[in-house]
Amino acid sequence: MIEYASISTHILDTVSGEPARGVYVRLERRDADGWSMIAEGHTDDDGRLREWAPINAWQAGGYRLVFYVEPYLGGAAFFPEITVAFHVHDPKRHYHVPLLLSPYGYTTYRGS
Numbered sequence: 001m002i003e004y005a006s007i008s009t010h011i012l013d014t015v016s017g018e019p020a021r022g023v024y025v026r027l028e029r030r031d032a033d034g035w036s037m038i039a040e041g042h043t044d045d046d047g048r049l050r051e052w053a054p055i056n057a058w059q060a061g062g063y064r065l066v067f068y069v070e071p072y073l074g075g076a077a078f079f080p081e082i083t084v085a086f087h088v089h090d091p092k093r094h095y096h097v098p099l100l101l102s103p104y105g106y107t108t109y110r111g112s
Contacts, residue, residue: 005091008049010043062087064084079104
């Protein structure tokens with residue numbers, strides 16, 4: 001049985017009020033050499049990614065989610081990709097990093 005880190009994300013399209021389906025997302029960890037990808041995937045039909053990062057790569061430290069939103073929003077997207085950097089203090093806790101998205105802006109926060 002594969003074990004996954006307790007991190008999830010959810011993208012909501014605030015223009016349509018619908019989940020952003022099929023958005024490519026990368027999870028990267030910062031180490032002494034810079035940023036390394038530890039997981040990648042596409043949001044599901046509910047705009048979510050969960051159970052996607054391997055537990056053996058999850059520890060305290062710096063992380064970032066990179067959301068490649070231009071294919072979803074189209075060529076008029078002001079922000080073609082969005083990077084959200086955050087710090088994991090306790091890897092045993094669940095981390096949820098949602099993204100509220102529109103063609104000209106975005107919002108994020110520490111979810112539960």
